[in-house]
Amino acid sequence: MNIKSGQVREALLPVGLESFSFHQTPVLVIENFWSAEERAQFRQAMNRANWNQLQDMSYVRQDFPNSGNWAKAEIAQPQGQLLLSRLEMPCIQQYIESFPNITRRHLGFSYYSYGVGDCLLTHDDTDQGRPVGGKPAPRRRLAVVSYFHEEWECDWGGELMIYSATGEPTNGKPDLAITHCIAPNPGSLVMFTVPRFHRVCRVDQTAGDHKRLSIAGWFMTEHA
Ligand SMILES: O=C(O)CCC(=O)C(=O)O
Numbered sequence: 209m210n211i212k213s214g215q216v217r218e219a220l221l222p223v224g225l226e227s228f229s230f231h232q233t234p235v236l237v238i239e240n241f242w243s244a245e246e247r248a249q250f251r252q253a254m255n256r257a258n259w260n261q262l263q264d265m266s267y268v269r270q271d272f273p274n275s276g277n278w279a280k281a282e283i284a285q286p287q288g289q290l291l292l293s294r295l296e297m298p299c300i301q302q303y304i305e306s307f308p309n310i311t312r313r314h315l316g317f318s319y320y321s322y323g324v325g326d327c328l329l330t331h332d333d334t335d336q337g338r339p340v341g342g343k344p345a346p347r348r349r350l351a352v353v354s355y356f357h358e359e360w361e362c363d364w365g366g367e368l369m370i371y372s373a374t375g376e377p378t379n380g381k382p383d384l385a386i387t388h389c390i391a392p393n394p395g396s397l398v399m400f401t402v403p404r405f406h407r408v409c410r411v412d413q414t415a416g417d418h419k420r421l422s423i424a425g426w427f428m429t430e431h432a
């Protein structure tokens with residue numbers, strides 16, 4: 209397993225995951241987190257899922273205009289369990305538990321499929337949570353995304369861009385600088401702290417029928 213800090217200039221992390229801290233390094237990329245066999249199993253589960261297209265999901269469509277027509281499906285329970293068991297990492301727990309006065313912890317993960325023309329415009333993952341039962345939406349603390357397609361070429365686009373907000377917003381728009389450009393390499397796991405501006409670059413025509421298959425979601429906390 210290669211552990212990368214995910215900088216544009218890729219640097220191997222000098223330390224192992226045991227001493228990794230999201231407080232010090234808010235973006236983590238682990239290449240080859242999933243084996244080819246595991247990826248194939250996830251893809252089989254994705255084939256059995258009930259997919260919804262972006263243009264048929266009115267709530268999500270409002271949040272993500274001009275983002276093509278990617279599809280989303282609920283993650284199946286065995287795959288959710290497998291994902292969670294692999295995410296039992298001290299660095300995740302330590303980060304989540306560092307927030308004071310937590311009343312409950314939540315998780316939410318879904319399958320996504322991006323084809324040619326699909327993208328996700330710049331967002332920071334804070335606005336899309338919906339209130340549940342009159343209570344405010346849980347706060348998204350740590351974003352997780354992992355890629356399950358068989359292959360992905362640079363020319364196909366679909367990179368995950370991560371930004372830092374520099375200076376004051378102009379005309380309500382944040383002033384952003386790219387900190388990470390992450391290729392959706394098969395089997396990679398990406399995690400970053402929220403809020404953090406990011407976007408998924410549009411999948412290029414050159415991808416043909418290839419789909420950018422991912423699981424994405426969040427570790428969340430609820431507060432009184
Ligand atoms: O697919 C990705 O690389 C990121 C997805 C994302 O940002 C999201 O679903 O909020």
Ligand SMILES: [Fe+2]
Nearest residue numbers: 331332333406
């Ligand atoms: Fe996001």
